[in-house]
Amino acid sequence: MNDSKIPAWVNIIVLPMLNIFFAFAFSAIIFVAVDVNPLEAAMVMVKGALGYQEGVGYTLYYATNFIFTGLAVAVAFSAGLFNIGGEGQAYLGGLGVGLACLGLDQALPFWALLPITMVTSMLFGALWALIPAYLQAYRGSHIVITTIMFNFIASALMVYLMVNVLKLDGQMAPVSRVFEQSAVMPMFHEIAGWFGWSFSESPMNLSFFIALACCVLVWILLWRTRWGYAIRAMGSSPSAAEYGGINHKKLIIIVMLISGALSGMLGLNEVQGYGQQLKLDFVAGYGFTGIAVCLIGRNHPVGIILASLLFGVLYQGGAELAFDFPNIDREMIQVVQALVVLFSGALALMLVKPTERIFVLWDRKKKSLGKAQAEA
């Protein structure tokens, strides 16, 4: 009966908006506490993220990362699996991209290299998800625990590789050499230039469009193929899926491979696009934020694009904010982001009941009004 209480648009639009509104309301209180006018801060944030071309470019560059990691969480979540290992899978995916670039950037032109880096990013990310997937499917270890642990292992592995293997001779910094320019993702301002449109320089690059393509592909996978049917069946009702002849062990492996591959593609944006060399900690929490993105985006590719834009705005606008106001530092921006995550993730269900009630009341009033008019 609860199903029919509120129409879909309330669920899809009103609720996320309300959650975000509450997050901003609490952020405003914090701004007031440090003597910053919250309205002014909000203006700076929006202007910084969307007000000029470079800002927009940065926002979309951040959004690219969130789309990849958000999709990764969404695919796993559709199958009822909570993949928290996006961070490690993205890290490894970046390694895959970096190794391919370092090995082949002098030999191949970009358009020959791109398919290779795409495959290595997916392959490395997927393999990093394979072990937790195997442990969940065949050994019953909980995927949440194993994927978290694999984040730490990924981090340790990367430190080892960067310090002992990939670091340049005679240098202190644990970074690889910079890739040849020919290996780097075409930046958006270059792509815009091909079409005769001048756009300010920003780190936004071709991988943004790859991310959008992934959204379409994930939608097709989940809603238009028999494999997606199996994934959603297992996520909605494991016993019905079993009845339907769906082999959950095999499916867990497949889903986690897809999820890991999507996370790994973050390396295309972050390593081949922005960093242009291998270094430490380039994932910088995007993997974790992907969970929030997926939650706010309600597990749907379109929602994930919108949520990724929101987080892009928060990242880029937040950076501008810290730049403009001496009272606001990076940590406070993180508090704002954390509040958004808190309200739309952890407390997402808090507002469901009250909203439902308000809506039912409103609906009843409308109906009785309609009845009164009909009688009159």
Next chain:
Amino acid sequence: MSTLPSDKPFALELRGIDKRFGAVHANRNIDLQVPPGTIHGIIGENGAGKSTLMNIIYGFYTADAGDILIGGEVQKLANSKEAISHGIGMVHQHFMLVDNFTVLENVILGAENGPLLKSSLGDARIELERLAKDYQLDVPLDALIEDLPVGLQQRVEILKALYRGAKILILDEPTGVLTPQETDHLFHIFDALREQGVTILLITHKLREILAATDNVSIMRQGAMVAHRKTAETNKEELAELMVGRKVRLKVDKNLAKPAQVVLSTQDLTYTDEMGVDRLKKVCMDIKAGEVVGVAGVSGNGQSQLINALAGLLTPTSGSITIGDTCISAENPSSPDGVRQLSVGHVPEDRLDMGLIKAFSAEESAILGHQNQPNYNGRVMNKPKAITSECVRLMEEWDVRPQDPKLRSSLFSGGNQQKLIIAREVDKNPDVLLIGQPTRGVDIGAIEFIHKRIIELRDQGKGILLVSVELDEIMALSDRIIVMFDGNIVGEVSAEQANEKILGMMMANILPDELSESDAGQATNGGQA
């Protein structure tokens, strides 16, 4: 109704109760008058609004309009606590008991007087002993719930309500889990309660129980109260007609079965679950083409494991299953998909958990188990149009309403969900059909339809295994009846031999050869009485 004697105010009276859930009008202008100290039956198909009405009386829901009068006074019942304080008690279909608590602890749970458990327990013990004496409700107070049979667990539920001062007791489908003998016991308890002045509201969809236990009966249909009758002045046929709104044939017409070759058999089939409990113990049975084999038994005696093992959901621990020429055993396990390929259809016992996916649209649920078939799939993408048209066809053939393939599965009524599942399984034209609880939570109109189709399938030469908790259904449809107890097959009776008494005793593990002797004894007893 107005002619009822009204020297005393009604124990419970409803005036114009109305309740909507979104587009669903669950209760329409309900009037009900229950005189004190009577047993009042409320009967109606599933989805008729009985449960909604009871939940309004118990304070779970608030009515949109209308008044509830208790003892002649209008009361606002905002929650179940207020309902309890006005003397309303409810025994739910699924017991709300803590398994590893004793009876006494369960009874006082939520009704402790003060923070110290010891004094509460002491007071409760005295009170419960009094209640047990007054109402003939003997229950071992210090036994753990998990050690008690279901019949006794139900008494604990009744005691819980009485301990909280219930004067009006609502029982929602109380006999679903009981053997016929336990049901009789329950009705004796009802009589004792009535003598002590307790008013009982009995919600059921079983006509037999209404006739056996109640004084008055009210009939609900599609959210409205359609009639009130004195039980003594009505009969099964009239009640069924009132419930459904048209004439209903309660008996299933069928010719004698013409069983042919064996299509499925088990050899010493044994299944031990993860806890190490033997759920099936060397079960040997077979199903022939063109017959219905019924499996009777109190729930939880291995029937579910039997049907699930046959359907490939459970792998035998030892022994084997032979379907056609294929042998399935621990060494050679199969899967639901594998069994489906052997031309076995399976209507699972738990419709909502297994038969369909609540969150999916009807058309998606209508291909569950067959989602990989080439007619629904291209090379990569599936064929939404083919899936939709297939679902529309099934819905037309099986009269599934509303005929909307895009509607979410959970929003169909139980009967329509079940029709869709049976349609899906039958449509693939299997040789063997395993059917679990085909009419659980299904309305009478749909039951009639489903029963007719099952017999038609039998006559088309399919081998059918029927597992059901409804003895009436087992007896009406089966050609042979297997009775299970504790993972064993107690015995087998033919449809002609079977009656409620024989099956009831077999369900309590009294073997058929003992049965024939005690039968004779009872016959003489009956003669003396």
